[in-house]
Amino acid sequence: EAQLVESGGDLIHPGGSLRLSCGGSGFRFSEFNLNWVRQAPGRGLEWVAYISGGSTVIHYADSVKGRFVVSRDNGRNFLYLRLNNLRAEDSAIYYCARQTNTDYWIDLWGQGTQVTVSS
Amino acid sequence: DSHMTQSPSSLSASVGDRVTITCRASQDITHHLVWFQQKPGRAPRSLIYGTSHLQNGVPSRFSGGGYGTDFTLTITNLQPEDSATYYCQQYRFFPYTFGQGTRLEIK
Numbered sequence: 001e002a003q004l005v006e007s008g009g010d011l012i013h014p015g016g017s018l019r020l021s022c023g024g025s026g027f028r029f030s031e032f033n034l035n036w037v038r039q040a041p042g043r044g045l046e047w048v049a050y051i052s053g054g055s056t057v058i059h060y061a062d063s064v065k066g067r068f069v070v071s072r073d074n075g076r077n078f079l080y081l082r083l084n085n086l087r088a089e090d091s092a093i094y095y096c097a098r099q100t101n102t103d104y105w106i107d108l109w110g111q112g113t114q115v116t117v118s119s
Numbered sequence: 120d121s122h123m124t125q126s127p128s129s130l131s132a133s134v135g136d137r138v139t140i141t142c143r144a145s146q147d148i149t150h151h152l153v154w155f156q157q158k159p160g161r162a163p164r165s166l167i168y169g170t171s172h173l174q175n176g177v178p179s180r181f182s183g184g185g186y187g188t189d190f191t192l193t194i195t196n197l198q199p200e201d202s203a204t205y206y207c208q209q210y211r212f213f214p215y216t217f218g219q220g221t222r223l224e225i226k
Contacts, residue, residue, distance in 0.1 A: 035215070045155075045163065045206055047215040059213040095162055103169055105153045105210055109162040 125218025
């Protein structure tokens with residue numbers, strides 16, 4: 001069964017940094033484009049970042065551009081999100097999400113990892 | 120950016136009812152729309168992809184329609200387990216964008 005499992009969420013001070021990880025299993029990891037999506041407490045879903053299977057195409061939401069870095073290690077079946085210069089408004093549950101490799105809609109989500117930015 | 124406007128923001132209906140949620144895109148996204156269901160404390164779950172295709176395992180009382188800028192999610196014969204928040208999302212353009220969500224309460 002295909003699965004995504006996030007880790008790395010923590011309580012962090014404003015201005016700090018954090019790296020989130022997402023491990024994939026049960027599917028050919030390198031063949032799928034992946035995303036990070038976040039959800040602030042009591043709020044809706046916000047797309048954060050995209051990375052293609054071979055890491056050749058990367059996109060970011062304007063709200064994180066220049067501060068967050070998405071990467072992946074296909075040899076280890078891991079997706080990463082480096083969060084730098086964190087702000088209170090970055091507090092959210094961060095989900096990794098897989099896109100299908102036909103038509104490219106999101107078909108699989110992890111359970112999420114909580115990031116809280118507070119002094 | 121393709122802004123997604125979802126309505127209503129909340130609704131209440133009874134078991135057995137039919138409800139429709141609408142999603143409007145600020146630009147033509149052709150068929151590139153997916154509907155998600157999210158229950159409290161859980162990750163989202165895809166219901167409908169490519170505007171009208173039912174994801175495996177999703178009950179047939181869920182259906183989607185539309186094209187271009189106007190889309191609908193319809194749930195017939197509402198069941199108690201349909202109580203959730205529903206989101207549309209376009210995947211035609213970056214940045215990917217979500218509707219603000221519709222909270223469905225089953226009376």
